[in-house]
Amino acid sequence: DAGVIQSPRHEVTEMGQEVTLRCKPISGHDYLFWYRQTMMRGLELLIYFNNNVPIDDSGMPEDRFSAKMPNASFSTLKIQPSEPRDSAVYFCASSFGGSGNQPQHFGDGTRLSIL
Amino acid sequence: GNSVTQMEGPVTLSEEAFLTINCTYTATGYPSLFWYVQYPGEGLQLLLKATKADDKGSNKGFEATYRKETTSFHLEKGSVQVSDSAVYFCALSRNSGGYQKVTFGIGTKLQVIP
Numbered sequence: 510d511a512g513v514i515q516s517p518r519h520e521v522t523e524m525g526q527e528v529t530l531r532c533k534p535i536s537g538h539d540y541l542f543w544y545r546q547t548m549m550r551g552l553e554l555l556i557y558f559n560n561n562v563p564i565d566d567s568g569m570p571e572d573r574f575s576a577k578m579p580n581a582s583f584s585t586l587k588i589q590p591s592e593p594r595d596s597a598v599y600f601c602a603s604s605f606g607g608s609g610n611q612p613q614h615f616g617d618g619t620r621l622s623i624l
Numbered sequence: 625g626n627s628v629t630q631m632e633g634p635v636t637l638s639e640e641a642f643l644t645i646n647c648t649y650t651a652t653g654y655p656s657l658f659w660y661v662q663y664p665g666e667g668l669q670l671l672l673k674a675t676k677a678d679d680k681g682s683n684k685g686f687e688a689t690y691r692k693e694t695t696s697f698h699l700e701k702g703s704v705q706v707s708d709s710a711v712y713f714c715a716l717s718r719n720s721g722g723y724q725k726v727t728f729g730i731g732t733k734l735q736v737i738p
Binding site for chain 1: 655656658660665666667668669670673675713717718719723724725726728730731
């Protein structure tokens with residue numbers, strides 16, 4: 510089975526530009542998570558969805574960040590306008606079930622650099 | 625709330641040394657516990673898990689036992705290899721309000737030298 514697929518793997522853009530990160534979860538999984546990883550703050554949960562509905566977006570840093578999940582097989586994380594402090598590796602993960610005993614499956618991440 | 629505390633790294637060991645990475649947690653109810661490993665340039669991947677007290681998870685020579693009395697899930701390996709160099713994350717997961725709620729530790733970097 511294919512794992513979680515993220516695109517692009519690398520993104521370099523200038524400050525002020527819009528950035529869109531994409532994620533395809535594992536088929537059949539009903540949870541989707543977006544994380545950000547930096548040296549300073551480690552792994553941070555930004556938002557997660559259950560059955561395409563956002564459940565908790567308290568980790569989204571500010572209004573410049575938005576996430577959508579229009580269907581069970583696709584999600585986007587958008588930053589507009591981007592700033593240098595948004596530079597990080599962004600991970601998408603998916604899992605199955607709300608019982609809590611199933612692991613998350615991570616994509617390989619998008620390394621974002623804002624100049 | 626839920627929390628996971630793990631030792632800060634980096635941890636540097638010689639090849640074939642014994643490894644212990646400590647992890648303790650705070651949670652209500654009965655969470656499931658996980659260890660994830662992250663190799664350079666990759667996402668996190670599940671290393672092992674335990675879903676109830678006294679369960680032992682194991683994989684690739686790594687082991688961890690769910691100790692409810694000490695709220696711990698320490699990761700151990702008897703003989704590390706250079707290829708084990710990575711960042712290790714302890715995590716807990718439980719159902720909260722009908723939804724899965726996951727909490728990760730800060731990660732411990734392990735460097736194994738030949």
